Amino acid sequence: MKTPSKINLFLKVTGRCENSYHSINTLFMPLANPADEINIDFEGAAGISIICDTPEIPCGEHNLCHKAAGKYAESRGITPNWEITIVKNIPVAAGMGGGSSDAAAVLRILNERYNKLDENELAAIALRCGADVPFFLSPRPAFARGIGNVLKYPELNLPEIPLLLINPGFPVSAAWAYKNLSPDNIGEVPADYEQKLSDALQKADLKKLSRLIHNDLATACYEKFPILRILKTELLASGAAAAEITGSGPTLFALCGSFEKRDEITSSFKRNYPQMNIIKSSIRCN
Numbered sequence: 001m002k003t004p005s006k007i008n009l010f011l012k013v014t015g016r017c018e019n020s021y022h023s024i025n026t027l028f029m030p031l032a033n034p035a036d037e038i039n040i041d042f043e044g045a046a047g048i049s050i051i052c053d054t055p056e057i058p059c060g061e062h063n064l065c066h067k068a069a070g071k072y073a074e075s076r077g078i079t080p081n082w083e084i085t086i087v088k089n090i091p092v093a094a095g096m097g098g099g100s101s102d103a104a105a106v107l108r109i110l111n112e113r114y115n116k117l118d119e120n121e122l123a124a125i126a127l128r129c130g131a132d133v134p135f136f137l138s139p140r141p142a143f144a145r146g147i148g149n150v151l152k153y154p155e156l157n158l159p160e161i162p163l164l165l166i167n168p169g170f171p172v173s174a175a176w177a178y179k180n181l182s183p184d185n186i187g188e189v190p191a192d193y194e195q196k197l198s199d200a201l202q203k204a205d206l207k208k209l210s211r212l213i214h215n216d217l218a219t220a221c222y223e224k225f226p227i228l229r230i231l232k233t234e235l236l237a238s239g240a241a242a243a244e245i246t247g248s249g250p251t252l253f254a255l256c257g258s259f260e261k262r263d264e265i266t267s268s269f270k271r272n273y274p275q276m277n278i279i280k281s282s283i284r285c286n
């Protein structure tokens with residue numbers, strides 16, 4: 001199963017929770033590219049095993065796929081013989097939800113096979129695996145509240161919006177980004193914000209969208225990694241309509257007014273930053 005990445009077009013931290021989590025208000029957009037590939041062999045050795053092509057990812061119990069499979073088996077009293085294969089294309093610790101997406105794919109595959117859990121039960125297990133996992137159970141544009149798990153799906157019939165992603169190649173942990181969030185950034189979102197975002201998206205009005213795109217977690221990333229601010233400034237100077245960090249960073253996304261513009265910017269950034277991972281993508285609704 002192919003499982004997508006995501007960007008947060010908007011991310012506002014609205015409060016601190018007691019359990020060290022933060023409440024947020026965000027707009028998740030799934031991206032078909034980059035996507036990971038998850039498969040499960042149901043006749044593997046006893047237990048749950050993970051095979052992954054990316055050395056920096058843990059293959060044991062700390063892998064989010066392992067965690068998801070373990071919780072599914074436990075909740076339904078299944079004795080697993082599952083060998084999970086992960087082909088990673090989504091940059092790791094990049095703010096693109098790779099691990100969460102993989103975990104959700106495991107839950108979807110298992111539930112297709114065993115058909116044991118209803119939507120709410122599956123969402124509850126997903127949430128125990130991570131705050132972003134419930135979104136990836138049914139990846140489509142979603143406003144999220146709570147810790148990212150209370151999802152609302154706007155009626156959108158979007159034109160395709162070209163974008164490019166720049167992953168600078170170093171990881172940023174979500175825990176670090178939240179720890180370095182300035183308390184001044186925490187606050188409420190204006191009541192009409194979601195409507196404004198939906199309208200701008202629906203019309204692919206990139207000018208309006210660029211004024212609404214925002215990420216509270218970006219400030220700490222720009223301070224610690226000045227290259228990110230330089231990249232953002234260069235993206236805008238090259239003609240991107242908007243550019244921002246996604247999630248807890250460090251990946252930057254840039255929305256472009258046309259596919260030609262996206263390709264032109266991609267080529268020039270690939271020339272200037274050959275060591276970085278620069279990916280062409282687009283926002284699509286279907």
Ligand code: ATP
Nearest residue numbers: 063064092093094095096097098099102132174247
């Ligand atoms: P998010 O945007 O959801 O906060 P992220 O995209 O920044 O997450 P991930 O790529 O999910 O970050 O990786 C976060 C950490 O989870 C990494 O340190 C990684 O080692 C660990 N991890 C465990 N399982 C996986 C997996 N299947 N894929 C990627 N990372 C995993």
